[in-house]
Amino acid sequence: MSDQREVAVVRWPGRTPSAGAGPAELLAAYHLTTQAEKGEAVAGxxxxxDRYRVEIADPQTAFADDVVLLALSGDSAVGCLVVTAPADGRSEVKRLWTDPEFRGSGIASSLVGAALAQAAESGVGAVRLSVWKWRAGAIALYERLGFTVTESWDERDDLVCMERAL
Known part of the structure; x- marks a missing residue:
């Protein structure tokens, strides 16, 4: 018998109001982990x-112009990703996070694939993203999915900026 769990990628909010708080819990885990990795751990x-607390408290408002994708296992949100509204012919992928219990099962790849499809439907010519340089696994995933390192558009140290043409 396989331990493989079926996961569906859906747009949020959408057909699955039973997904509880939606992306809020995943966004909290993402931001808390990132703060700790930057050496700036916080208690909660x-x-x-403020900018991160707003996303967690009210993701629907924080990402009102964007597309939020959730990976669902049953009624539980186990992964999330935000695709920003098109600007200057491109969208940006942000906040990719998979519940650690579900890592290694293709959820991140599925979310990025759905993001690329969403971006293509919106008519953009490219998708970009930034990732912390210590997230080697994420960088390798993005490279496997066709992203290449590009000149940085962000002034923060330790970010790797990547882009993929559609």
Whole structure:
């Protein structure tokens, strides 16, 4: 018998209101982990910078112009990704996160694939992203999916900027 769990990628909010809080819990895990990896660990969500707390508290408003994709296992949200609204002929992938219990099962690849399809439907010519340089697994995933390192558009140190033409 296989331990493989079926996971569906859906647009949020959408057909699955039973997905509980939607992406809020995943976004909290993403931001708390990122703060710790940057050497700026905080005790909880209330200690995160304002811009991140807003995303967690009300993702529907924070990403109102964007597309939020969720990976669902049953009624549980186990992965998320945000595709920004098109600007200057491209969209950006942000906040890719998979619940650690579900890693290694293709969820991140499925989310990025759905993001690329969403971006193509919106008519953009490219998708870009930034990733912390210590996230070697994520960088390798993006490279496998056709992203290449490009000149940085972000002033923060330790970010790798990547882009893929559609």
């Amino acid at each position: 969500v209330e200690d995160l910078p």
